[in-house]
Every structure is written in C-alpha cells, then in structure tokens.
Amino acid sequence: MFFDWLQQLGHRGLDIFERIGRAHLLFFAILAGQPGLLSRPRLVIAQLYSVGVLSLLIIVMSGLFVGMVLALQGYNTLVKFGAEESLGTVVALSLVRELGPVVAALLFAGRAGSALTAEIGLMKTTEQLSAMEMMAVDPIRRILAPRFLAGFIAMPLLASIFSAVGVFGGYFVGVGQLGVDAGSYWSQMQANVDIYDDIVNGVIKSLVFGLVVTWIAIFEGHDCTPTSEGVSRATTRTVVHSSLAVLALDFILTALMFGD
Amino acid sequence: MTTRAIEIWVGIFVVAGFVALFVLSMQVSNLSSYQGEKGFDITARFDDVSGLKVRSMVTMAGVRIGRVTAIEFDDQALQAVVTMKIDGQHRTLPRDSSANIYTAGLLGEKYIGLEAGGDEASLGPGDQIQLTQDALVLEKLLGQFISRMIDEPAK
Numbered sequence: 503m504f505f506d507w508l509q510q511l512g513h514r515g516l517d518i519f520e521r522i523g524r525a526h527l528l529f530f531a532i533l534a535g536q537p538g539l540l541s542r543p544r545l546v547i548a549q550l551y552s553v554g555v556l557s558l559l560i561i562v563m564s565g566l567f568v569g570m571v572l573a574l575q576g577y578n579t580l581v582k583f584g585a586e587e588s589l590g591t592v593v594a595l596s597l598v599r600e601l602g603p604v605v606a607a608l609l610f611a612g613r614a615g616s617a618l619t620a621e622i623g624l625m626k627t628t629e630q631l632s633a634m635e636m637m638a639v640d641p642i643r644r645i646l647a648p649r650f651l652a653g654f655i656a657m658p659l660l661a662s663i664f665s666a667v668g669v670f671g672g673y674f675v676g677v678g679q680l681g682v683d684a685g686s687y688w689s690q691m692q693a694n695v696d697i698y699d700d701i702v703n704g705v706i707k708s709l710v711f712g713l714v715v716t717w718i719a720i721f722e723g724h725d726c727t728p729t730s731e732g733v734s735r736a737t738t739r740t741v742v743h744s745s746l747a748v749l750a751l752d753f754i755l756t757a758l759m760f761g762d
Numbered sequence: 763m764t765t766r767a768i769e770i771w772v773g774i775f776v777v778a779g780f781v782a783l784f785v786l787s788m789q790v791s792n793l794s795s796y797q798g799e800k801g802f803d804i805t806a807r808f809d810d811v812s813g814l815k816v817r818s819m820v821t822m823a824g825v826r827i828g829r830v831t832a833i834e835f836d837d838q839a840l841q842a843v844v845t846m847k848i849d850g851q852h853r854t855l856p857r858d859s860s861a862n863i864y865t866a867g868l869l870g871e872k873y874i875g876l877e878a879g880g881d882e883a884s885l886g887p888g889d890q891i892q893l894t895q896d897a898l899v900l901e902k903l904l905g906q907f908i909s910r911m912i913d914e915p916a917k
Binding site: 544547548550551554555558594598656658659660662667669688691692695701705 | 781
C-alpha cells in the first residue's frame with residue numbers, strides 16, 4: 503500500500519522530468535531551425551499576422567482601459583496628498599515597468615498561445631505532422647520554428663503598444679476628465695521615467711515573457727495526446743502554465759532589475 | 763485574405779510597435795533631455811548629503827543645468843564627495859559659485875542648488891566648488907529645537 507503510493511509519486515516525478523527534458527530538446531531543435539527561416543521570411547510574416555496583428559485589438563483596448571483606470575485610481579489617492587501632478591509618473595511607471603509587459607503577456611497567452619497550441623495539437627491529431635515527415639519536410643523547421651520566432655518578435659511590440667496606448671488613456675482621463683495640468687502630466691513623467699532603468703528593462707521583460715509563453719504554447723501543442731480531449735487539455739495547460747510562468751518570472755526579473 | 767493584405771497588416775503591426783516604443787522613449791522617458799550628454803564634471807565636498815541621490819537635479823536660479831552622477835565617501839577627510847555633470851552649454855558659471863543642498867517642498871527630493879559668485883573665471887571640467895552648505899536634516903533640526911526647549915524651560 504505504502505509502496506504503491508511511493509511508486510505513484512516516483513512515476514509522477516519522472517513524468518515531470520521527462521516533460522521538462524522533452525521541452526528543452528524541442529527548444530533546442532527550434533533554435534537550430536531559426537537560421538533556415540532567413541531564406542523563407544514569408545513563413546514568419548504569416549505567423550506574425552496570426553500571432554501579432556490579430557492580437558492588436560485586444561491589446562489596444564485593454565491598454566486603453568488599464569491606463570484610464572490607473573489614472574482614475576491614482577488620482578483619487580494622489581489628490582489626498584495634493585500630489586495629483588504626479589499622476590503622469592504613476593501611470594507611466596506602473597505601465598512601463600509592470601502592467602505593460604505582464605498584462606500584455608497574459609493576454610498574449612490567452613489570445614495567441616492557446617491558438618498556437620490548438621493549431622499544432624490538431625495538426626498532430628490529424629497526423630499532418632507525420633504526413634510532413636513522410637514527405638521529408640521537417641515539421642519543426644517548417645511549422646514550429648516560424649511560430650516561435652513570430653511570438654518572440656510580436657511580444658515586445660505588443661507590450662510597447664499596450665504601454666503607449668495606456669499612457670494616452672491615462673492622459674484622456676487625467677487631463678481631459680479630472681483636470682490635471684497637461685504640462686505637469688508629461689513633464690513629471692519625463693522627469694521620473696528613465697530610458698534604461700524603466701523602458702529598456704520593460705522591453706527585456708516582454709522579450710523573456712514572449713519567449714516563455716511561445717515556448718510553452720508550442721511545446722504543449724507538440725506534446726499533446728493526439729485526441730480531441732488531449733488537445734483541449736493541452737490548450738488549457740498552455741494558458742495556465744504560461745500565466746503562472748509569466749507572473750513568477752515577473753517577480754524574479756523585477757527583483758533582479760529594481761531590487762537593489 | 764491575400765498574401766499581400768496579410769503582409770501589409772504585418773507591416774502596420776511592426777510599424778505600430780516601433781512607433782509605440784519611440785513614443786515611450788521620446789515622450790514618456792527622459793531620453794529627450796539626454797541631448798547635452800557632452801557635459802563636464804565638477805565636484806563639491808559636503809559634510810552631510812543625506813537624501814541626495816545619483817541622478818538628483820543640479821539647478822541654478824531654479825533651472826536644471828545638470829545632474830548628480832556620483833556620490834562617494836572620502837576616507838581621509840571624512841566627507842562626501844559629490845560629482846555632478848553640468849550640461850555642456852553652461853560654460854560661464856563663476857568659479858566661486860556655492861553649492862547648497864535644498865529640499866523640493868517640505869518633504870520632497872533633495873537637489874543641489876548652485877548660487878552664482880562674482881568671479882571672472884568660470885568653472886571648467888574637473889573643478890571643485892569650495893563653498894558648500896549641507897543638507898538640512900529634519901531630525902537634527904527637531905532634535906536641536908527640542909533640546910533647547912528642555913534647556914530653557916518656559917520662563
């Protein structure tokens with residue numbers, strides 16, 4: 503009885519390590535497939551469309567509303583201390599440092615990551631991937647590598663759009679509705695947001711998130727059980743795992759970048 | 763959708779991304795004020811710089827003319843050595859200007875305010891400001907005030 507339980511535990515542990523191992527092998531295979539994309543940029547462009555362009559609407563709308571809410575909430579708190587001039591700083595710093603990369607990555611995981619997993623999983627289930635192999639086309643180079651590169655490129659762009667739109671959303675509410683002075687909104691922002699400490703670090707964060715989310719999405723799709731249930735589980739796992747990974751990595755990156 | 767339309771959309775997406783990044787760096791951050799990076803360094807010694815930070819403002823007549831770039835401790839003189847970078851175009855600051863550490867508002871950030879002297883010669887790279895006045899530490903001030911109240915009970 504006890505040994506059964508112990509065996510189960512060991513089996514699970516081995517499973518997890520096996521998956522991690524497979525994920526890394528796949529990762530290196532995808533990296534090895536990247537140089538081949540130089541001669542076929544069309545593949546990446548098509549993926550940039552489905553991963554990036556189709557995520558634009560949700561990113562722009564969420565960025566706008568997050569910026570507007572930040573301005574409202576920030577104003578209500580700051581006005582108590584007579585510091586409503588700092589509204590620009592509050593909105594810009596929270597967007598550029600945290601909310602831009604993190605919320606964009608979470609939306610990206612839900613919008614693009616799940617689609618990637620479902621697409622690749624269905625390709626596996628309907629044996630399109632095996633068919634490609636039979637025709638001597640490497641599915642990792644042809645299918646997975648361009649999707650990975652597209653996710654890696656799209657994520658920092660989406661996060662930048664999110665932050666920029668959010669700053670203007672904050673401007674509409676803060677300056678337009680609540681009557682903060684437009685000059686101090688921008689000048690306080692410029693005085694306190696640093697190009698290297700804040701903006702470059704935000705971009706680095708979103709690059710890391712893009713890599714992790716796309717990696718998880720592609721691996722789950724490629725590794726799913728080839729049944730309809732398997733695809734649905736893999737899609738759920740993509741969203742859950744990449745959201746958790748983004749939040750945990752965000753803490754680690756923040757501690758490394760701003761922790762001193 | 764045709765390949766052409768897809769490629770145009772991707773082009774728009776990439777341009778939008780870079781425009782956003784550009785707006786963030788030019789409009790939101792301090793990149794636009796980096797222009798006079800070719801400034802020159804001057805130093806000043808203080809007995810107490812509490813609250814002053816690297817990147818704090820250096821002002822003259824209330825206008826920002828530079829930033830603090832380093833704050834070090836001198837083991838021999840037991841003083842703080844503050845290095846500040848003055849923007850390149852300000853070449854005519856009098857050599858005997860004095861440096862004071864002020865507070866923006868009652869509890870705001872510390873910054874260095876330079877006050878012009880009357881010397882003909884002007885400050886150049888590597889010069890040291892001789893006249894300095896330390897940061898006002900609120901606790902010290904309160905401490906002095908309270909100890910004086912105790913020393914001289916209400917007459």
